[in-house]
Amino acid sequence: MDSGDTSLPASADLAIRLRPVAEPDLAMFRRLRTEPGLIGLDWPGFTDAGAPARRFAMDGYLGEDDGRLIVEVEQERAAAGIVSYTAGCYAGRASYWSIGIVLLPPWRGRGIGWRAQALLCDYLFQHTPAQRIQAGTHPENVAEQRALERAGFQLEGIVRASEFRAGRWRDGYLYSRLRDDPSPWDAVTGG
Structure with missing residues (x-):
């Protein structure tokens, strides 16, 4: 797959792409901050529902040191x-x-997650000089572990007491993908 392509089939009949945040997307951002359980284990509690609009007005969520894509x-x-x-x-x-x-609940379990993360890696490797991309997940989030591995990431280890969630400190799993690692698209296309 050409690393400049930001879309591909998520299944035989479902194609995805990454795109910049648009103003109508801010409603989803507000939901993620105010609906307990919508994002599962990562929900940090209620946060400022007005923050997404302020950030969007500042740089459209395309900052030099961080960003978001839909x-x-x-x-x-x-x-x-x-x-x-x-x-x-x-x-x-x-x-x-x-x-x-x-991912919003209706879209989970459909092969979208690993493809979106692989597309994001391709985008970052193409447009920045970074050698490494890393991602963390919870030990109990087996679906995300499989998605990261399918997206070309390798488990590096356990990061002890790395997050405070549900009233206590918890461990996390750290995964990484390096620029020179095999492309996950090779497994999909047989390349």
Whole structure:
């Protein structure tokens, strides 16, 4: 697959693409901040529902050090969720991206998540010099672990007490994909 392509089939009849955030998407952003359980284990509690509009007005969620893109189901022109990326740096010079994904419940379990994360990696590797992209997930989120592995990520290990959730500190799993790792598209296309 050409790393410049930002769309492909999610199944035999479902194609997705990544696109910039548009003003109508802000309603979904507000829901993610105010509906308990909508994003599952990652919900941090109620947060400022006006923050998405302020951020959108500032830079359209396309900042130099972080950003958000909409995962869109092409046939329906429906926003299925959001992918995010945030810059980080190891040892002062080794820049990397941390990525994340939130899919709305109707779109989960349909092969969209791994493809969206793989598309985001292709986009970041094509447009930035980062050598590494990493993602974290919860030990109990087996579906996301499978999605990351299918998107070309490898499990690096357990990050102990890395997040405070549901009243206590919890461990997380850290995954990474390097620029030179095999493309997940090779497994799909037989390349």
